[in-house]
Amino acid sequence: MTHETIPTDPNDAAQPGTARERLLDAAEALIYAGGIHATGVDAIVRQSGTARKSFYTHFESKDALIAAALERRDERWMNWFIAGTQRRGKGARRRLLGMFDVLREWFASADFHGCAFLNAAGEIESADDPIRVVARKHKARLLGFVRAECVAFVVEAEIDARRAAPLARQWLVLLDGAIAVALVSGEADAALDARAVGKTLLDAAVKPAATKRPPSRRTTT
Template sequence: MATETLTEAAAPGSARERLLDAAEVLIYAGGIHATGVDAIVKKSGTARKSFYTHFESKDALVAAALERRDERWMNWFIAGTQLRGKTARKRLLGMFEVLREWFASEDFHGCAFLNAAGEIASAHDPIRIVARKHKERLLDFVRSQCDAFAAESDMDARRAVRLSRQWLILLDGAIAVALVSGEADAALDAQTAARVLLDAETSFAGERGASTSHATTPSASKTASKPTNAPANKRPPSRRIAP
């Protein structure tokens, strides 16, 4: 798939870029711990000295490769989502169609950032930090679409925040299931669940709007009970029985 191939490598003669290219391909396919520096250097076609010239360690190289991948992946995902429709609802649901195209590609090996985070124990490790920032960027984009959906459907802003978190779980869940099962249609299963979630939010917003409108509108009985055309200052008739 276009997003997962190295189509944005810099100058062919750049040793640093070739090392990043090689590290990304090997680590995405085989994992961080299973990929040694020698394999990266060999695939890059550079000298081992070049590795130490540009990176202080393999972890530094991996973090740099993930940062570059984050930028490319997010650009691809945002562009693909924007093409799915003019409404926020269509774009939100379209995210899963974008993912399905990725799942169906031969070089799909799951989420590189979840994979990397799973191999690194420390939350303070630079690799884990890059992975966390990627998910924060993805959540921010999803949040922007949920905010737009809230405006379209008159949904409460606080519910939009919760919806964005739920949406990220559906996206990452689809990625994980597709990786383990090998089924690209995991994206469509997640899309079905997402559609139910949007319908529920739309229904809730409608019910809330109707309830608010009813609460602020006087009832017919109260309106009917008001006296009309009553003479000013006229006292009500006496209930006493005439002698």
């Protein structure tokens, strides 16, 4: 699989190639399955099949390697998620709800271990750490995609354009919430629960506000 190919699964890493690519593959696989702090450089080098010298040739530190691995995963995961969402239909509403169907397929896979970016951010204390920066950029990128679909939805539903931004933020909470619940519970149907909540949000967005009666001017005598 080339780097330009959109994978069918967000966990699929590139086939072993250069020493750098093998190190990135090994780092991503090991930290996704076991965490950053539990994964040492020796384990990464051993799994990559490279020499330890190769690690120091390409990366100045373990954190630099992990940040680079996460950046590559961000590109692959977003390509997978966007493509899966777009296959769900032509209408924005169908695509928004279809995001949860895409997630459910991921949740049901044998090597699902939650969101790699939330997992990584949870292990890093400093907000300025390169790993946290990559995680933050990933969520901003995901929010940007969701917001574009929400903008399309408000146009499609002919409602106030100002509804798109808050709806996008709420949608991101639903997506990340579904990922977290699926990880902890082991239930892929967490995606369907989030989808039901999302449907309620969309229905509420298009429901006309109830007309308020003006207060009565009548007075009692």
